Amino acid sequence: MKITNETKVGFITIIALALLILGFNFLKGKKLWSNDTTITGKYSNVQGLQTSNPIVINGLQVGTVYKISTDKNMREIIVDMTITKDINIPKNSVAVIKSNPIGTPSIEIKLGDAKEFLKDKETILTETSGGVFDEVLKKVDPVLYEVRKAVSSVDTLLGNFNSILDPNAKNNIAATIANLNKVTEAMVSSTASLNSLLNTQTGALAKSLNNVSAITGNFAANNEKITSVISNLDKTTTKFADLNLKKTLDTLDVAINNLKGMMSKFNSNDGTLGRLINDPTLYKNLASTGNKLNLLLDDIRVNPKRYVSISVFGKKQSGSVLQTPLPDTLNSPYYVEKVKP
Template identity: 55%
Template sequence: MTISNETKVGALTSIAIVLLILGFNFLKGKSFSNHKTQYYAIFDNIKGLANSNPVMINGKQVGTVFSTDGGLDMRKITVTLNMSLPVNIPANSVAFVTSSPLGNTALEIKLGDSTKFYRDGDTILTKKGGGMLDAVLEKVDPVLFQVSNSLRDLDSILISANSLFDPNTKSNIRNMIDNLNHTTASLSISSASLQTLLNTQTGALAKTLNNVGSFTETLAKNNDKMTGIITNVEKTTATFSKLDLENTLTTLNGTISNLKTTIGKINSDTGTLGLLMNDKKLYNNLTASTNKLNLLLDDLRLHPKRYINISVFGKKEKEGPLMVPLPDTVNAPYIKQ
């Protein structure tokens, strides 16, 4: 069977078109295998990173950039990575965009030291890349490059911290600083007052110490007098200690016991004094005798001739004796029985 030239040309053209499409897709970072490992990275600025740009780890390409998508606001750009080699990427690894002096842009992954690894579909941590100048600086002066990275990280931290503070928080911090200033001013005033207090010439503490010094000096001058006073007190206490206080207290207790016995007898109805104080009959007899004495005195005052008769002619009183005292006996009233 003879194949015509037209058929050969058509077959070669079809094969060329297929190879062209496959090569174009390969350059775009698309994988031809059914299984592919994809990671994601989110950047604020991808610095010209495009599809099919290489993904590098320690200078070796391990994948390509599949797509970049910033959405409608373009504030955060999500980069999709297709991995062409099976690589274990630690979970604390960081991705950043690098540029070479020739203008080639790539995505670099700096491996971490974690024992856990990213899985298919995870998002890798990112940081800002330095660009061509940082690449040159890293080659020329690695120490200065590390300092530059540290300053950049510090700037990012300060920006993040500033974004965390809302106006109320900033106002509170400002008020706190003002209060701290007032506190330091008060401390300054207090320290000045304390310095005045501790002044060796005019301070209150110095005057107090001077008074204490004068007092102790006076005590030192009167040391002999104080010694004499203490000696007299010791002699007095010794004299008191020699007194027979025990016998005195025993005698006093006996006297008190006798006095209690006497008072008990007085309060009882036994004995002469007890009968005089407690027997009601004696009181009644004394009252009756007093009434009879008052009656006799009134009768004697009103009828003296009845008791003293000095009449020459012998005239006798016709009135009988008084039976009741007169009502004018105010100072000695008659007590009815």
């Protein structure tokens, strides 16, 4: 099969483009098919840092800057760093941007002392360098460098303090001081009251302590009586504990059950006492007996000669026998119980 010139040109063009892309990425510090570690740092000022700038630890380059990105507000710049060396970076390490007046800026990682190490895609702590002047000043005159840092810190503090002291803040501070004066006055008044309370002669606390002392003195004077009362109470509880309370309760339970049985018999018609209490037959028979007795007494009163004769000549009284009681006994009719066969 014959390959045309157009195909050869296209194939060569594709290879050239691939080599161009790989070379461009290599110059930018990007490597393909590698197991490099990528960490991220966040800065407010990168001081001219570019991609492919070196990353240094203790003077040795261990990687390059892979990517620099930010948002539209430019408040925070994110720097992705590629670590090509197989090293351990503690988590409390700090990445500082070092400016170079005659070369390119770099990132220096100051190693920390943590036992845990940064992993791929994690974020490292960052710190912005003071610039070339600070580096030179630090080497030439360290004392002047520290003074400059102190002055800068004081200036920042005063600026923050001035920003706090706006009209509203001043009014709030004045109100706070006024409230503090009131609190101080209240504390003075409270201190006076506390002093009067703690007065050893007239204070309420002294009187209370005297009363407590008197009470404890009475306790001490009657210690023997209290001991005797406690001893008697102990003996009483011992005797009460020695009583056979369970046997007594069992006996009481039996007596109550017997009483219940007797009451149930009283309420029923079984037995003489039950029939006497519940059966009205006895009452009615007694009422009938009373009627008969009244009838007899009325007949004796009306016809006494029929039952008692003291005549010399022995003549009996004639007359009819009473068949019904007199009117004063009619309210008690005679009753005869019907007995079932």
